Amino acid sequence: MKFGILVNEGPYNHQAADTAYQFAKAAIDKGHEIHRVFFYHDGVNNATKLTEPPADDRHIVNRWSKLAEEHGVDLVVCVAAGLRRGIVNENLAPGFRISGLGQLVETGIQADRTVTFGD
Amino acid sequence: MTESTGGIDMDEESSGTVKKFAFINRKAPYGTIYALESLEVVLISAAFDQDVSLVFVDDGVYQIKKGQGTKAVGMKNFSPAYRALEGYDIEKLYVEKESLESRGLTEDDLVVPVEVLTSEEMATLMDEQDVVMSF
Numbered sequence: 001m002k003f004g005i006l007v008n009e010g011p012y013n014h015q016a017a018d019t020a021y022q023f024a025k026a027a028i029d030k031g032h033e034i035h036r037v038f039f040y041h042d043g044v045n046n047a048t049k050l051t052e053p054p055a056d057d058r059h060i061v062n063r064w065s066k067l068a069e070e071h072g073v074d075l076v077v078c079v080a081a082g083l084r085r086g087i088v089n090e091n092l093a094p095g096f097r098i099s100g101l102g103q104l105v106e107t108g109i110q111a112d113r114t115v116t117f118g119d
Numbered sequence: 120m121t122e123s124t125g126g127i128d129m130d131e132e133s134s135g136t137v138k139k140f141a142f143i144n145r146k147a148p149y150g151t152i153y154a155l156e157s158l159e160v161v162l163i164s165a166a167f168d169q170d171v172s173l174v175f176v177d178d179g180v181y182q183i184k185k186g187q188g189t190k191a192v193g194m195k196n197f198s199p200a201y202r203a204l205e206g207y208d209i210e211k212l213y214v215e216k217e218s219l220e221s222r223g224l225t226e227d228d229l230v231v232p233v234e235v236l237t238s239e240e241m242a243t244l245m246d247e248q249d250v251v252m253s254f
Contacts, residue, residue: 006252008153008254040156040160041152041153041156041254080156080159081156084152100163101159101160101163102163102166102167104160104163104252105140105160105163105164105166105167105169106167108138108140108169108249108250108252109136109138109167109169109250110136114250114251114252116251116252116253118253118254119153
């Protein structure tokens with residue numbers, strides 16, 4: 001099955017960012033396809049390379065980047081939500097790209113299921 | 120416009136497909152940004168010619184309440200935008216009866232005409248959708 005994923009919450013602040021990742025990982029491991037992960041609202045903060053958690057904690061941003069690198073998952077950050085929060089190309093982590101909300105609607109159209117992770 | 124709406128240029132695969140989209144608004148309009156950013160998604164979805172429904176439940180019903188005054192909190196009152204949705208061919212607005220009643224509101228308190236559904240009917244509506252996005 002082809003999944004679209006919407007992440008509406010920021011990393012470390014809210015479990016939604018973790019659960020979305022775990023879901024994506026589990027889906028890929030089971031042979032499903034992730035059409036796109038779209039980051040919206042505070043979810044755009046999942047994409048900043050300036051993130052530096054304590055060494056004994058999970059690195060949520062790097063985890064997404066690795067998912068993109070290993071499985072070619074399309075990680076899209078909403079441009080408008082990103083601009084509001086200071087997420088721009090200059091601080092974008094590897095594997096992410098910035099685009100418009102149309103990409104979210106398009107995922108809804110193209111994926112078999114779109115799953116929202118939020119508050 | 121193109122940058123902030125990027126992806127409006129649909130690729131071959133999306134064009135022609137019409138899905139039933141429901142956007143579920145659950146939060147009060149100004150305590151968090153969910154309502155405002157949800158409205159932005161709704162407006163973009165209109166460009167894709169999809170079958171769009173808007174649902175207001177829980178504190179989300181306050182998003183379309185009449186008489187919003189935001190000056191004191193320094194935020195923009197975006198409630199007039201809901202009245203403009205008709206111009207985008209987004210005309211299916213649903214409000215949960217129980218959410219209205221428990222907040223002492225009636226249809227007359229709302230800025231737009233809506234269809235009021237019981238929570239049971241709302242469940243059926245959501246069941247009929249292809250894509251449900253919750254904000």
